[in-house]
Amino acid sequence: MLLAERETLNLALEALRESLGLPEIINKQEDDTHIDAGFVVRINGIDFICVVKNTVTTANVGSITMTLRDIVAAKPQPLLLVARYISPTVVDDLASNGINTLDCVGNCYIRYVKGERMIFQISNKGIKNPYMGEKTYPAFQEAGLKVIFYLLQDATNVNKPYREIQNATGVSLGGIKNVLDVLVERKFILLTGKKRTLKNKKVLLNLWIENYNQVLKPKLLLGKMSFRTDEHRVKWLAMELPDGMFWGGESAANMIDDYLTPGTFDIYTDVPAANLFKTGFVKQEENGEIRVYQKFWKWETENHLVPLILIYADLIGSGNSRCMEMAERLLEHGLKDYK
Secondary structure, three states: OOHHHHHHHHHHHHHHHHHHOOOOEEEEEOOOOOOOOOEEEEEOOEEEEEEEEEEEOOOOHHHHHHHHHHHHHHOOOOEEEEEEEEOHHHHHHHHHOOOEEEEOOOOEEEEEEEOOEEEEEEEEOOOOOHHHHOOOOHHHOHHHHHHHHHHHHOHHHHHOOHHHHHHHHOOOHHHHHHHHHHHHHOOOEEEEOOEEEEOOHHHHHHHHHHHHHHHHHHHHEEEEEEEOOHHHHHOHHHOOOOOOEEEEHHHHHHHHOOOOOOOOEEEEEOOOHHHHHHHOOEEEOOOOOEEEEEOOOOOOOOOOEOOHHHHHHHHHHHOOHHHHHHHHHHHHOOOHHHO
């Protein structure tokens, strides 16, 4: 576990001690085989595996839930999600899914049940959290997210010359070097002589998805539209996207596997969004179900679809249970390397 994550954990545990005066809170380091779960905290005699994050909001709670599911599958033990800031709007949703939470000022919901018997429950809410405005790691800001997205497309991309990475991402050479240096420091890239190897790809993908939905995707939104009529909506597949536009999210997932009927329609574009009006299918509407985003990668894709990893990220970012099920299906098929 990195220094920043240890600091977050220590702040949170100290706040829990001060706010509730618990008689026993012990944290110990485990064998750090999983980057997200390197510490165990003992509260009232029960050991909780800790997952430490910077912030948890509606934008990244879906991907965090997926990470927790992976950890539970590997280590069937009570979990505690610790973060500098957890949005109050998601705490209750997490609790309803059996996920314990603790932030750095002592807001918490921790419940331990054995069999059908509740052993203990700790709840503390409403303390104002000054950490909500803190930024994420620099590598997971806008430029870094573009570089990592390119690396995740193909593990061999990590050994491409900086100039080639720049052509694919639009990120400056200095920015690329900074991102790769951070990934080396965080053990996502292994250096062997002059060769770089991408490591811990599933963990890196989860981090990218969290930060993409929270940091980059909101900046890419160009506007919203809706279908002109219900009939146009039902027959959305008949709408031919103009060149330079690509289906993402639920609509792209449906085109790959019709298991999911789309409720919203994400479109990424390299051309003016107004070109969509030429299809005759759509109209401008502030709260429409069609969301148009700026395309942020520079390589070609097929069939007017965004890259598969981006479809997966859009689904996870929705936080919708049916989208999460579809995301799992993508892992089984086109994304087996990240399962």
